[in-house]
Amino acid sequence: xxxxxxxxxxxxxxxxxxDFCLKNITFSIQKGAFTAIVGNNGAGKxxxxxxxxxxxxxxxxxxxxGEVIVDGKQIVDYQLGQLGEKIGYVFQNPFSQISGxxxxxxNEVAYGLENLGVPVDEIIQKVEDVLKLVNIEHLRxxxxxxxxxxxxQRVALAAIIVMDPDILVIxxxxxxxxxxxxxxxxxxxxxxKERGKTVLLVEHKMDLIAEYADNILVLHExxxxxxxxxxxxxxxxxYATFNIQYPHVTEVALNLIDIGVPLKFIPIRNEELPKALKxxxxxxxx
Amino acid sequence: MKLxxxxxxxxxxxxxxxxxxxxxxxxIPSYIFAFTWxxxxxxxxxxAGVGKQYLDIVVKALVLLLGIVFIMxxxxxxxxxxxxxxxxxxxxxxxxxxxxxxxxxxxxxxxAFILFFRITEIxxxxxxxxxxxxxxxxxxxxxxxxxxxPEMRRQAHTIMEAxxxxxxxxxxxxxxxxxxxIPILTPLILSSIASTEERAITLESxxxxxxxxxxxxxxxxxxxxxxxxxxxxxxxxxxxxxxxxFL
Amino acid sequence: MKRSFKDDFNMLAMLLIxxxxxxxxxxxxxxxxxxxxxxxxxxxxxxxxxxxxxxxALLAGLITNLINAIxxxxxxxxxxxxxxxxxxxGYLSKFGMFKQIGKVIxxxxxxxxxxxxxxxxxxxxxxxxxxxNTSAIITATFLAAGQELWTAVFSSSFITEVADKVVxxxxxxxxxxxxxxxxxxxxxxGELYMKRKQx
Numbered sequence: 126x127x128x129x130x131x132x133x134x135x136x137x138x139x140x141x142x143x144d145f146c147l148k149n150i151t152f153s154i155q156k157g158a159f160t161a162i163v164g165n166n167g168a169g170k171x172x173x174x175x176x177x178x179x180x181x182x183x184x185x186x187x188x189x190x191g192e193v194i195v196d197g198k199q200i201v202d203y204q205l206g207q208l209g210e211k212i213g214y215v216f217q218n219p220f221s222q223i224s225g226x227x228x229x230x231x232n233e234v235a236y237g238l239e240n241l242g243v244p245v246d247e248i249i250q251k252v253e254d255v256l257k258l259v260n261i262e263h264l265r266x267x268x269x270x271x272x273x274x275x276x277x278q279r280v281a282l283a284a285i286i287v288m289d290p291d292i293l294v295i296x297x298x299x300x301x302x303x304x305x306x307x308x309x310x311x312x313x314x315x316x317x318k319e320r321g322k323t324v325l326l327v328e329h330k331m332d333l334i335a336e337y338a339d340n341i342l343v344l345h346e347x348x349x350x351x352x353x354x355x356x357x358x359x360x361x362x363x364y365a366t367f368n369i370q371y372p373h374v375t376e377v378a379l380n381l382i383d384i385g386v387p388l389k390f391i392p393i394r395n396e397e398l399p400k401a402l403k404x405x406x407x408x409x410x411x
Numbered sequence: 412m413k414l415x416x417x418x419x420x421x422x423x424x425x426x427x428x429x430x431x432x433x434x435x436x437x438x439i440p441s442y443i444f445a446f447t448w449x450x451x452x453x454x455x456x457x458x459a460g461v462g463k464q465y466l467d468i469v470v471k472a473l474v475l476l477l478g479i480v481f482i483m484x485x486x487x488x489x490x491x492x493x494x495x496x497x498x499x500x501x502x503x504x505x506x507x508x509x510x511x512x513x514x515x516x517x518x519x520x521x522x523a524f525i526l527f528f529r530i531t532e533i534x535x536x537x538x539x540x541x542x543x544x545x546x547x548x549x550x551x552x553x554x555x556x557x558x559x560x561p562e563m564r565r566q567a568h569t570i571m572e573a574x575x576x577x578x579x580x581x582x583x584x585x586x587x588x589x590x591x592x593i594p595i596l597t598p599l600i601l602s603s604i605a606s607t608e609e610r611a612i613t614l615e616s617x618x619x620x621x622x623x624x625x626x627x628x629x630x631x632x633x634x635x636x637x638x639x640x641x642x643x644x645x646x647x648x649x650x651x652x653x654x655x656x657f658l
Numbered sequence: 659m660k661r662s663f664k665d666d667f668n669m670l671a672m673l674l675i676x677x678x679x680x681x682x683x684x685x686x687x688x689x690x691x692x693x694x695x696x697x698x699x700x701x702x703x704x705x706x707x708x709x710x711x712x713x714x715a716l717l718a719g720l721i722t723n724l725i726n727a728i729x730x731x732x733x734x735x736x737x738x739x740x741x742x743x744x745x746x747x748g749y750l751s752k753f754g755m756f757k758q759i760g761k762v763i764x765x766x767x768x769x770x771x772x773x774x775x776x777x778x779x780x781x782x783x784x785x786x787x788x789x790x791n792t793s794a795i796i797t798a799t800f801l802a803a804g805q806e807l808w809t810a811v812f813s814s815s816f817i818t819e820v821a822d823k824v825v826x827x828x829x830x831x832x833x834x835x836x837x838x839x840x841x842x843x844x845x846x847x848g849e850l851y852m853k854r855k856q857x
Contacts, residue, residue, distance in 0.1 A: 141839040180612055209618035221609035224617060226554035235628055242623035472730040476789055483788045487801045513786045521731040528728045548672055556676035556721055563680040567688055581692060588692040595688055597833055600681055604841055607673040
């Protein structure tokens with residue numbers, strides 16, 4: 126599989142700051158992979174998203190070193206407009222994430238397609254599909270300014286995936302949502318992966334990462350300290366040193382091991398804990 | 412769907428009509444002609460179903476202005492034919508004449524302008540300008556301004572209430588009231604400015620600067636009247652000019 | 659990026675325009691609610707002139723008057739005044755006239771002159787010398803005292819404008835002072851007002 130995103134020795138400093146907030150980062154992402162970015166507050170997750178999308182250093186100015194290559198091409202060689210089609214970016218704050226010129230959710234979701242010059246019939250069809258997919262059909266006639274935070278988050282996601290980009294960069298899309306809303310969003314993201322999209326997701330809800338993501342990037346104080354398949358990273362003792370949350374079941378499992386209960390492997394999904402206990406038990410009783 | 416024949420006209424047709432009214436009162440100096448426009452405009456507003464709000468706005472915006480403009484001319488316009496006296500002021504015939512001309516013009520132009528925005532959705536007007544070649548950024552700025560204003564008004568209100576409960580005084584001497592102004596406005600301004608960066612990112616994420624020609628779900632229709640009315644207005648305008656300057 | 663830095667400025671600067679317009683309108687409204695004797699309806703235009711330059715402020719001024727004119731067409735001809743105020747504030751900022759409080763007050767007086775020089779001819783030529791605001795009474799007084807129409811209009815509008823504009827520029831000065839370097843670093847003229855210099 127080819128790498129759709131490659132980052133080499135990237136460092137970045139905001140214009141009014143003394144410190145680099147991303148330090149010498151190198152990684153690559155395969156086409157179609159679902160990668161989660163985790164880390165504590167201020168670790169540089171959002172800045173990393175902005176760098177992949179080209180907003181660093183474009184909007185934020187400051188100093189960028191190293192290379193960012195998207196789909197075989199240096200990001201500096203893209204025109205900003207082209208990147209909009211290639212990389213969909215949904216960021217944290219749902220309140221500023223509306224176009225500000227549309228009077229209904231339907232038109233809001235259609236906005237990106239209008240900008241891309243998609244024919245009107247096609248726009249209407251695509252928007253209908255996405256409203257269904259993200260489960261916001263009932264909001265279609267509402268003014269985006271009158272929506273709740275959670276509703277806006279869904280609209281923001283819908284407005285991006287309707288444009289059908291190859292890569293989705295999504296920064297904490299569920300911060301304003303309840304558990305059911307969160308599951309809905311993850312279902313949509315999984316569907317995107319099934320459709321062959323490359324997904325990068327910043328998220329604090331580790332249970333969901335363990336369930337859905339393929340790989341993890343762990344950021345700590347601006348450095349990329351761990352990367353690899355989800356299971357390997359969560360079972361690596363090194364992960365514990367960064368004080369980042371574990372999936373709940375992993376946390377329980379590690380406590381069990383601490384008090385001397387042996388486990389055959391470290392579970393990261395809920396259904397794996399009984400399995401790990403059972404395998405260990407069967408081995409001992411053979 | 413609105414079926415009103417006036418509301419359904421293309422925004423530019425309505426604009427041409429307002430411009431026609433404005434230019435006609437400049438060409439024809441008679442105040443009787445200029446004053447005739449207002450009843451006509453009012454009838455149009457009533458047919459369009461906006462008569463009451465139209466009249467409200469005209470009264471609120473123009474009556475005081477017209478009164479003052481008229482009185483100023485009546486008493487202070489240079490002239491010798493005194494037709495009345497009041498305290499130290501003298502009303503002249505020339506003043507009366509010029510007062511009527513000026514107020515009739517201001518009334519015709521002002522009420523034509525007000526009518527235009529009563530019978531035209533701004534969104535449609537902006538779309539019409541966009542179709543004429545206004546850059547997308549221009550359209551964006553106007554539409555986004557119209558959405559931000561009520562939003563910011565609401566925020567200002569919230570902040571004022573919050574300041575009051577926190578003990579910032581908004582009543583009392585001038586100095587006290589003046590001091591309340593800054594803590595109300597500053598947070599509003601700073602938070603709005605802070606949000607522009609994310610708004611820019613949102614727009615870029617929605618391919619705002621994509622190098623293609625944009626399409627639009629919002630389409631303006633042109634009916635037969637939209638083709639004939641501008642031509643009729645143009646012919647009338649030319650006739651007025653010929654009548655005024657060449658006959 | 660192939661798009662030049664100039665374009666970046668434009669995108670962010672353009673997004674400031676709606677905010678400037680809204681600040682003008684809300685400022686006027688708040689001044690009204692607080693029953694202040696001045697309008698404070700150009701704070702947004704001046705602020706944008708100071709941080710984003712004359713051309714952006716010009717547009718903010720123009721759009722403010724166009725939107726006000728929808729409900730009150732008197733504002734329409736005075737769009738020229740708003741435009742001039744925006745240009746003036748922008749150029750004053752460019753020449754460092756918003757950096758210290760003394761200079762700021764001088765800027766306020768210069769902006770008053772700009773506003774008066776542009777608005778007085780409109781008042782005289784379009785409205786015959788007076789519109790519906792407070793300066794009409796002052797104009798009438800001057801006229802009754804035997805002054806020429808132009809002098810009367812100039813003096814009365816100077817009297818009503820000067821307090822408003824000086825207070826407005828002072829408010830803008832304090833707002834710019836309270837902006838963090840992070841905001842300022844993104845504005846066209848922000849560097850002028852940053853507490854630390856950009857590297």
